[in-house]
Amino acid sequence: MSRALLVDLYELTMAASYHAEGMNGASTFELFIRELPPVRNYLVACGLEEALDYLVGLRFTKGDLAYLQTLDLFQPSFLDYLGDLRFTGDVWAVPEGEVVFATEPVLRVVGPLIEAQIVETFLLNCINFSTAVASKAARVATVCDGRSFVDFSARRDHGADAALLAARAAYLGGAAATSNVLAGQSFGIPLSGTMGHSYVLAFPDEAAAFRAFARRFPAGAVLLIDTFDTVRGARTAAAVAGELAAEGVVVRGVRIDSGDLAALAVAVRAILDEAGLPGLEIFASGDLDEYRIAALLDSGAPIDGFGVGTQLGTSGDAPALGGVYKLVEDLSGPKSKTSTGKATLPAVKQVYRLDEGGPGARDLIAPATAPAPPGGRPLLAPVMERGRRLGPPPALADGRARCRAALSALPSRVRSLEPARPGYEVEVAAELKVRRPDPPV
Amino acid sequence: MSRALLVDLYELTMAASYHAEGMNGASTFELFIRELPPVRNYLVACGLEEALDYLVGLRFTKGDLAYLQTLDLFQPSFLDYLGDLRFTGDVWAVPEGEVVFATEPVLRVVGPLIEAQIVETFLLNCINFSTAVASKAARVATVCDGRSFVDFSARRDHGADAALLAARAAYLGGAAATSNVLAGQSFGIPLSGTMGHSYVLAFPDEAAAFRAFARRFPAGAVLLIDTFDTVRGARTAAAVAGELAAEGVVVRGVRIDSGDLAALAVAVRAILDEAGLPGLEIFASGDLDEYRIAALLDSGAPIDGFGVGTQLGTSGDAPALGGVYKLVEDLSGPKSKTSTGKATLPAVKQVYRLDEGGPGARDLIAPATAPAPPGGRPLLAPVMERGRRLGPPPALADGRARCRAALSALPSRVRSLEPARPGYEVEVAAELKVRRPDPPV
Numbered sequence: 114m115s116r117a118l119l120v121d122l123y124e125l126t127m128a129a130s131y132h133a134e135g136m137n138g139a140s141t142f143e144l145f146i147r148e149l150p151p152v153r154n155y156l157v158a159c160g161l162e163e164a165l166d167y168l169v170g171l172r173f174t175k176g177d178l179a180y181l182q183t184l185d186l187f188q189p190s191f192l193d194y195l196g197d198l199r200f201t202g203d204v205w206a207v208p209e210g211e212v213v214f215a216t217e218p219v220l221r222v223v224g225p226l227i228e229a230q231i232v233e234t235f236l237l238n239c240i241n242f243s244t245a246v247a248s249k250a251a252r253v254a255t256v257c258d259g260r261s262f263v264d265f266s267a268r269r270d271h272g273a274d275a276a277l278l279a280a281r282a283a284y285l286g287g288a289a290a291t292s293n294v295l296a297g298q299s300f301g302i303p304l305s306g307t308m309g310h311s312y313v314l315a316f317p318d319e320a321a322a323f324r325a326f327a328r329r330f331p332a333g334a335v336l337l338i339d340t341f342d343t344v345r346g347a348r349t350a351a352a353v354a355g356e357l358a359a360e361g362v363v364v365r366g367v368r369i370d371s372g373d374l375a376a377l378a379v380a381v382r383a384i385l386d387e388a389g390l391p392g393l394e395i396f397a398s399g400d401l402d403e404y405r406i407a408a409l410l411d412s413g414a415p416i417d418g419f420g421v422g423t424q425l426g427t428s429g430d431a432p433a434l435g436g437v438y439k440l441v442e443d444l445s446g447p448k449s450k451t452s453t454g455k456a457t458l459p460a461v462k463q464v465y466r467l468d469e470g471g472p473g474a475r476d477l478i479a480p481a482t483a484p485a486p487p488g489g490r491p492l493l494a495p496v497m498e499r500g501r502r503l504g505p506p507p508a509l510a511d512g513r514a515r516c517r518a519a520l521s522a523l524p525s526r527v528r529s530l531e532p533a534r535p536g537y538e539v540e541v542a543a544e545l546k547v548r549r550p551d552p553p554v
Numbered sequence: 555m556s557r558a559l560l561v562d563l564y565e566l567t568m569a570a571s572y573h574a575e576g577m578n579g580a581s582t583f584e585l586f587i588r589e590l591p592p593v594r595n596y597l598v599a600c601g602l603e604e605a606l607d608y609l610v611g612l613r614f615t616k617g618d619l620a621y622l623q624t625l626d627l628f629q630p631s632f633l634d635y636l637g638d639l640r641f642t643g644d645v646w647a648v649p650e651g652e653v654v655f656a657t658e659p660v661l662r663v664v665g666p667l668i669e670a671q672i673v674e675t676f677l678l679n680c681i682n683f684s685t686a687v688a689s690k691a692a693r694v695a696t697v698c699d700g701r702s703f704v705d706f707s708a709r710r711d712h713g714a715d716a717a718l719l720a721a722r723a724a725y726l727g728g729a730a731a732t733s734n735v736l737a738g739q740s741f742g743i744p745l746s747g748t749m750g751h752s753y754v755l756a757f758p759d760e761a762a763a764f765r766a767f768a769r770r771f772p773a774g775a776v777l778l779i780d781t782f783d784t785v786r787g788a789r790t791a792a793a794v795a796g797e798l799a800a801e802g803v804v805v806r807g808v809r810i811d812s813g814d815l816a817a818l819a820v821a822v823r824a825i826l827d828e829a830g831l832p833g834l835e836i837f838a839s840g841d842l843d844e845y846r847i848a849a850l851l852d853s854g855a856p857i858d859g860f861g862v863g864t865q866l867g868t869s870g871d872a873p874a875l876g877g878v879y880k881l882v883e884d885l886s887g888p889k890s891k892t893s894t895g896k897a898t899l900p901a902v903k904q905v906y907r908l909d910e911g912g913p914g915a916r917d918l919i920a921p922a923t924a925p926a927p928p929g930g931r932p933l934l935a936p937v938m939e940r941g942r943r944l945g946p947p948p949a950l951a952d953g954r955a956r957c958r959a960a961l962s963a964l965p966s967r968v969r970s971l972e973p974a975r976p977g978y979e980v981e982v983a984a985e986l987k988v989r990r991p992d993p994p995v
Contacts, residue, residue, distance in 0.1 A: 118736040119714045121706070122747030125735065130770045136756060180739040186771065226756060233750075237709035238717055265562070268678035269874045273560045274715030276679055294566065295559040298621040306563030309674075311881035314889040315577060315667060329571040330627065340891045372894035399896075423874045432873035433710045433864045440752035448755040450781045453813035455840075 116235060117173045118180070124231040125181070129191045137225045140443040141461050144220035144236055146213070146244070150431035154533040155523060157251045157516050158207045158219050159282045160243030162506050164236050165497060168200040171232065200228050204497035207464070208507070210247075210285055210515030211492060212523060214539045217464045217478060219244075221493060226443065233438045241436040242275065243282040245428040249403075250286025251520055253421055255528055256407040261289035262419040263305045264296075265398060266426025279426035285512045287520075292420075300509055307335040307368045307396065307420075319346060323353040331357075333365035335396060338381070343369055347381040351388035366394030366417065374399070375414040382415040396420060402429065403530055458545045465489030470522040475538035480545060557676060558614045559621070565672040566622070570632045572668050581667040581884040582902050584659040585677055587685070591872035595974040596964060598692045598957050599648045599660050600723045601684030603947050605677050606938060609641040612673065641669050645938035648905070649948070651688075651726055651956030652933060653964060655980045658905045658919060660685075662934060667884065674879045682877040683716065684723040686869040690844075691727025692961055694862055696969055697848040702730035703860040704746045705737075706839060707867025720867035726953045728961075733861075741950055748776040748809045748837065748861075760787060764794040772798075774806035776837060779822070784810055788822040792829035807835030807858065815840070816855040823856040837861060843870065844971055899986045906930030911963040916979035921986060 131137060146156060173181075173195045181187055181195070202224020213219050220240060222229045253262055264283040270276040273295075280288075280296030290305035291297065297304040308326055316322035319340065327334045336353070338346030347367060354364035367385070369377050374397045385393045397409065398420030406419055423429060439457045440448050447459035461481040467489050468474050477486055485491060496503055526533045572578060587597060614622075614636045622628055622636070643665020654660050661681060663670045694703055705724040711717040714736075721729075721737030731746035732738065738745040749767055757763035760781065768775045777794070779787030788808060795805035808826070810818050815838045826834045838850065839861030847860055864870060880898045881889050888900035902922040908930050909915050918927055926932060937944055967974045 114714065114718070115736060115739070116714060118739055119708065119717060120735050121708055121733040122735055122738075122745045123733065123749055123753075126747060126767075126771060127749055127753040130753070130767050131756070133770055134766055140756070142752070177739070181735075184738075184745065230750075230752060233752075234708050235714065238711060238714060241710055242712045242716075267560065267562055267675050268877070268879075269682055270679060271683045271712035271716035271868070271873075272719050273555065273557060273676065273679060275683075275712035276560060277555070278713050292562040292564065294561050294563055294622075295556060297563075297625075298556070298559055298618070304563045304625065306567060308564055308568055309671075310891045310893070311583070311671060311674075311879075311889075312564075312568040312571070314881045314891060315572070315581070315884065317886070325575055326567075326571050329574055330567060339893045342892070343894075370893065371896045423876075427712070427868075427873045429873055432712075432868045432870055435864075436709070438709075438752075440755045443756065445758070448752075450751045450755060451783070452751070452780045452811065453784075455812045 115174060115177050116167055117171055118177050119235050119238070120231055121234045124233055126186060128227045128231050129187050131227050131230070132191045132194055133188070137227050138444040139223065140226040140229050141441050142222045142229050142233070142438050143218040143441050143462065144240060144436060144438045145218045146215055147435040147437055149215045150434070151532065152430045153248055154527045154529070154536060155212045155214060155248070156244050156434070157247040157286050158211045158213050158244055159209050159247035159285055159512070160240040161206050161209050161220070161496070163239040163243065163278070164220065165204065165502055167235050167239070168204065168232060168497065168500070169502065171198070171200045173198065198228065199500060200232065201225065201500040202228055203495065203499065205493040206496045207492045208494070208512065208515060210512035210519065212519040213492070214476060214537055216458070216539065216541070217476060218462050218493060221461065237436050237438050241434045243278055244436070245431060245434050246279045246282035246426065247286040247516070249425055249428040249431070250283040250288055251516060252403040252530060253406065253425060254287025255520060256403045256410065256530065257419065258410070260416070260418055262406070262421050264288045264291040264293065264425055265420040265422035267293045269423040270426040276426065281509065283425055285509060285516055287513070287516065302509070308337045310337065310340045313337060313340040319349045320353055323350055324357065327353060327357050327362050327364050328360070331362040333363050335366045335368050336364060337370065338367045339369050339371045343372055343377045344380055344384070347384040351385055351390055354390055354393060355388060364393060366396055368396040368398060368420070370399045374416070375409050375412045378414040378416050394418065398422070400424070407530060458541065460545060462545065464492040466492060474522070474524055475540060477540045477542060478545065479542040483542065483544065556615060556618050557608055558612055559618050560679070561672060561675045565674055567627060569668045569672050570628050572671070573632045573635055574629070578666045578668050579885040580664065581670050582882050583663045583670050583674070583879050584882050584903065585661040585681060585877060585879045586659045587656055588876040588878055590656045591875070592973065593871045594689055595968045595970070595977060596653045596655060596689070597685050597875070598688035598727050599652045599654050599685055600650050600688035600726055601681040602647050602650050602661070602937070604680040604684065604719070605661065606645065606943055608676050608680070609645065609673060609938065609941070610943065612639070612641045614639065639669065640941060641673065642666065642941040643669055644936065644940065646934040647937045648933045649935070649953065649956060651953035651960065653960040654933070655917060655978055657899070657980065657982070658917060659903050659934060662902065678877050678879050682875045684719055685877070686872065686875050687720045687723035687867065688727040688957070690866055690869040691724040691729055692957060693844040693971060694847065694866060695728025696961060697844045697851065697971065698860065699851070701857070701859055703847070703862050705729045705732040705734065705866055706861040706863035708734045710864040711867040717867065722950065724866055726950060726957055728954070728957065743950070749778045751778065751781045754778060754781040760790045761794055764791055765798065768794060768798050768803050768805050769801070772803040774804050776807045776809050777805060778811065779808045780810050780812045784813055784818045785821055785825070788825040792826055792831055795831055795834060796829060805834060807837055809837040809839060809861070811840045815857070816850050816853045819855040819857050835859065839863070841865070848971060899982065901986060903986065905933040907933060915963070915965055916981060918981045918983060919986065920983040924983065924985065
């Protein structure tokens with residue numbers, strides 16, 4: 114797949130016009146999320162590594178150019194220019210795992226106008242999606258409160274690539290593991306999995322299925338007990354676990370995937386305990402999200418871990434973020450649009466986090482050229498200079514740790530699942546709010 | 555990216571157990587959507603071509619096997635087996651573009667148990683997503699009622715691959731074009747695009763931007779008129795269109811991306827008409843979906859075409875479908891699970907469409923072995939035998955035409971945006987509903 118062609122046509126037609134007009138001066142674009150979805154109090158920045166990987170590798174192949182030629186839109190000189198194009202700009206970014214809010218730039222691209230323009234589509238695509246999933250995962254992590262949850266989303270994600278990226282973003286946001294083997298291979302994320310209903314059905318009876326699986330994976334199988342009747346399945350699992358213990362086979366736990374999970378977990382716990390198996394864990398899955406997990410745990414359901422699929426990998430209640438990428442400054446000065454409801458803030462900006470973890474925690478968006486406010490921690494840092502990364506990609510675990518720290522520093526009303534009233538405070542420096550007249554007609 | 559590893563870990567642990575147990579007999583799995591989302595009256599089948607492409611190409615590379623070995627879960631004999639594995643089964647499917655309903659199998663996989671099991675994750679992933687987007691696109695198409703709409707979703711889709719697949723599914727469901735250049739190259743979908751706000755901002759004033767763009771694309775530029783003030787922008791566009799006509803430059807239309815689109819379209823239409831430019835078209839975009847488009851057209855807004863992004867490419871109001879893949883029969887006979895709320899129908903099935911386009915339009919799900927009902931059109935047809943496709947991939951345009959025909963044959967209450975009461979009738983043959991006892995403990 115040519116990532117260079119993963120671009121909206123208008124990026125290329127605009128670029129062709131800039132090229133013809135000789136307009137290619139240094140320009141600064143900022144990427145930010147216009148508004149938080151109503152069901153999000155914060156976002157977790159994610160997708161930067163893929164974005165930088167794209168920028169480093171950006172090039173139009175001969176095949177790409179041949180296709181573009183067939184469109185009868187572009188001059189040969191422009192296509193020649195595209196063939197030589199590499200990304201040579203500078204990038205500042207909020208690191209992955211950091212918590213961010215609406216209107217705060219998470220990425221700043223400074224470079225020749227054409228380069229900085231045509232990367233818009235891909236940058237938005239990868240930041241929007243990974244940030245959405247990492248944010249969802251963080252919400253799940255906060256309610257799990259120490260219990261683990263695993264990404265089970267691959268089958269419901271938006272394509273294979275989405276499944277891979279979702280597993281990564283979910284891990285960064287706090288998932289303990291993923292069922293997605295490719296994500297394990299690609300990112301070193303721990304893998305986890307149990308068995309499916311078809312496995313149980315493929316055997317003459319449940320006990321035969323449990324026995325075969327536990328013996329094959331003697332270090333800690335998890336048995337799926339709801340194919341027919343969950344309570345009966347729990348008794349069978351307990352019997353098999355007891356029977357195989359003598360062989361040195363350890364059954365780690367059972368999974369419940371349907372029915373009234375809270376009531377079943379209580380019943381299953383009692384069966385396992387009565388069978389002298391208090392160490393066997395209970396995992397729950399089946400259309401779970403942070404709200405259902407919170408309700409289960411609030412009810413005291415004895416569940417030790419969760420499989421979370423669809424709602425996590427698609428960020429089901431907020432499946433898209435309104436990320437945008439805007440020209441904020443060029444050689445002629447600061448730029449902004451004044452469209453109704455979609456006006457933008459001009460000038461190159463920095464975001465400062467103030468009084469973290471304290472009662473006055475808030476952010477300030479200020480001109481990048483202004484002095485930093487006392488005690489303010491700048492969120493945007495340089496990550497790429499003249500098209501080259503300033504360092505090796507950080508370990509995914511670092512982003513995951515950053516996320517955990519950022520979440521724990523949030524005011525509790527903001528970390529909560531419920532809409533924060535008031536929301537986290539983001540102040541915009543007065544210099545950025547001066548309304549400049551529209552350009553003349 | 556190794557598509558073979560885009561698999562849930564449990565597919566491989568189950569397969570390892572089957573392998574060790576010598577269980578690899580012919581098995582039949584069916585893929586179906588358990589329930590329609592509340593905001594869908596029908597679905598448009600899509601994703602089959604990607605699914606077949608995956609099956610044909612399925613193989614575990616040496617690198618894949620080396621990674622699996624590091625997990626300390628699998629015996630060398632199983633990994634050797636995986637290294638030699640190819641998909642050798644048969645596939646029946648509902649063709650892309652056909653309308654389908656809940657519980658109807660859209661794909662049937664018949665093959666040795668291990669092969670048929672491990673393809674579950676990928677098959678669900680690609681059918682679930684493309685079907686979701688094609689269904690959303692079909693809803694947009696029905697309200698556009700002849701006006702065109704274009705997929706603008708790339709920047710908000712779930713990764714680059716999702717953007718590519720979304721463009722394809724949107725086109726199949728009725729979009730006229732896409733802004734996604736890669737989708738144009740990959741699938742021959744027509745491309746469309748206008749200009750962005752940053753383009754207008756990069757020039758000293760709007761008129762200069764419009765002039766430069768129209769001259770560069772003299773066969774039909776579309777000018778974005780809402781960067782500052784839409785009414786003023788319309789006047790500027792009209793002036794530039796008039797001025798450049800003498801040079802042979804044709805301005806095709808204008809785009810409005812913010813504000814009260816209905817009122818602005820009326821005002822802009824009046825300005826263009828007064829300027830003697832009744833042929834200039836008005837395009838609208840900005841967080842549109844089928845509901846907003848229907849409201850705009852109901853209000854009589856003089857809009858000629860729509861750009862639809864986020865909501866289309868993420869199927870925003872139903873971002874995931876509950877597609878599942880279930881073992882329905884093996885050498886020991888029909889299989890079903892009886893889990894609370896998630897019971898499945900046993901036995902290999904066929905779906906018949908009855909009285910299409912008539913007042914008694916309905917579907918029947920029947921055992922594949924039963925005689926076809928009189929006048930019933932079977933929806934599942936063989937597409938792969940012993941791992942080989944039975945024909946070349948059909949043209950995407952064929953699926954698009956099939957979708958249009960299927961939509962027009964739907965009862966109007968089902969085609970409507972509002973929840974159909976009653977929904978489309980899907981009858982399940984009595985033979986499939988006989989409750990068999992659970993297997994013995």
